[in-house]
Amino acid sequence: MAEAAQQVMEDRWAGGTCPFDAGWRKVMMWTFIITDGLLFAGFLASYGYARIMSGGWPNQSEVFSIPMIALMTFILISSSATMASAVAAAQSGDRKGVSRFMLLTIVGGAIFLGMQVWEWSHLIHEGARLYANPWGDAAFGAYFFLITGFHGTHVLSGVLIIAIMALRWAKGSATAEGIEMTGLYWHFVDLVWVFVFTCFYLL
Amino acid sequence: MTATNEAGSYKLYWMIWGMLLALTVVMLFLDSAPMPRAAFVLVMVGVMLTKAFLIAGYFMHLRYEALFIRLSVFIGLLVNGAILYFLIIPDAYRILGMS
Numbered sequence: 001m002a003e004a005a006q007q008v009m010e011d012r013w014a015g016g017t018c019p020f021d022a023g024w025r026k027v028m029m030w031t032f033i034i035t036d037g038l039l040f041a042g043f044l045a046s047y048g049y050a051r052i053m054s055g056g057w058p059n060q061s062e063v064f065s066i067p068m069i070a071l072m073t074f075i076l077i078s079s080s081a082t083m084a085s086a087v088a089a090a091q092s093g094d095r096k097g098v099s100r101f102m103l104l105t106i107v108g109g110a111i112f113l114g115m116q117v118w119e120w121s122h123l124i125h126e127g128a129r130l131y132a133n134p135w136g137d138a139a140f141g142a143y144f145f146l147i148t149g150f151h152g153t154h155v156l157s158g159v160l161i162i163a164i165m166a167l168r169w170a171k172g173s174a175t176a177e178g179i180e181m182t183g184l185y186w187h188f189v190d191l192v193w194v195f196v197f198t199c200f201y202l203l
Numbered sequence: 204m205t206a207t208n209e210a211g212s213y214k215l216y217w218m219i220w221g222m223l224l225a226l227t228v229v230m231l232f233l234d235s236a237p238m239p240r241a242a243f244v245l246v247m248v249g250v251m252l253t254k255a256f257l258i259a260g261y262f263m264h265l266r267y268e269a270l271f272i273r274l275s276v277f278i279g280l281l282v283n284g285a286i287l288y289f290l291i292i293p294d295a296y297r298i299l300g301m302s
Contacts, residue, residue: 021269030272034279041280045287052296061234070231074224081220084262085213187262191255198251202234203244 029181033188036154040192043147044199050139058135060201063123069201072115073193076155079108080190083162087183090176095169098179102166105186109159116152120145144200151196154189161185219261226254 020027051057060066082104089097123144127134133141165182168174230250233243260266265273 020271020275022272027272030276034276037280038283041284041287045284045291048288049291049294052292066231066234070227073227077220077223077227080258080262081216084216084219088213088216184263187258190262191258194251194254194258198230198247202230203247 023177025177025181026184029184033184036188037192040147040150040195043143043150044195047143047147047199050137050143054137054139056136058133058137058140063135063140064119064201066201068115068119069197072112073197075108075112075115076190076193079105079112080187082108083183083186087176087180090169090179098169099166102162102169102179106159106162106166109155109162109186113152113155113159116148116155120148147196147200151189151192154192158186158189215261219257223254223257226250226257 082101086098086101086105089095089101123133128141128144130142130145132138161182165174165178169179230247233246233250238246259276265276
C-alpha cells in the first residue's frame with residue numbers, strides 16, 4: 001500500500017507531469033472556488049451557531065415568501081443549465097449557441113437579482129435591520145443581510161463577468177476555456193444558493 | 204474539461220436540471236409535511252448534498268476531472284466544513300446547557 005502510494009507520488013509529482021491534468025486557469029479557478037466556498041461555509045457555520053444559541057429564532061415561513069424564494073431557486077438552477085449548455089456549445093464550436101445560452105444566463109441572473117432586491121426592500125419596509133427585526137432574535141436580520149447580500153454580490157459580479165465574456169465571444173477574443181471558467185464561477189454561485197436556500201430558508 | 208465528449212451534451216445538462224428541480228419540489232413538499240424535526244433536518248441535508256453533488260459533478264464537470272482536483276475540492280470543502288461543524292456545534296450546545 002505504502003509502496004503503491006509512493007509510486008503514485010513519484011509518477012505524479014516527480015516533474016514533467018501535471019497531477020491535476022488541467023490548465024493553470026482551471027486549477028486557479030478551483031482554488032478560488034474552494035477558498036470562496038470556505039468563506040460561505042464559515043458564514044453558514046456561524047449562522048448555525050447563532051441559531052442554536054438563540055432562544056427565539058423567527059419562523060422563516062412567516063417572514064419569507066417561500067414560493068417566491070422557490071421561484072428564485074428555479075431561475076438560478078435554470079440559468080446554471082443554460083450556462084452549462086453555453087460551455088458545451090463553446091467546446092463544440094457552436095458560436096451562435098454560446099451567445100444565445102449566455103444571454104439566457106444573463107437574463108436569469110438579472111431576474112434573480114431583481115427578485116432579491118424586491119425581497120430586501122420588502123423586508124426592510126417591514127422593519128428588518130442589521131441590528132433588529134420585528135420577528136425575533138436580532139441576529140436574524142444580521143445573518144439574512146450578510147449571507148444573502150454576500151451571495152447576491154456574487155450573482156451580480158457573475159452577471160457582469162458573463163456579459164463581458166459574451167461581448168468578448170461575439171468579438172472573437174474569448175476562448176472556449178474562458179467560457180468554461182466563467183461557467184465554473186456561475187455554477188459555484190448556484191451551488192452556494194443550494195446551501196443558503198436549505199439552511200436559511202427551509203431548515 | 205477532460206471528458207468533453209462524455210459530458211458535453213445538452214441532453215445530460217437538461218436531465219440534471221430536471222433532477223435539480225424535482226429535488227427542489229421535494230424539499231418544498233417536505234417543508235410543509237408534518238414530520239419529526241430530526242428526520243426533517245436529516246432528509247433536507249441529504250437532499251441538499253445530493254443537489255450539490257449534481258451541480259459540482261455534472262455542471263462543473265468535477266466527476267470527469269483528475270483525481271487530484273476532486274481530492275482538493277473534497278478535502279478543501281467537506282473536511283473543513285466538518286471541522287467547522289465539530290468545533291462549533293458542541294460549543295453551542297455547551298453554552299445552551301449553561302443557560
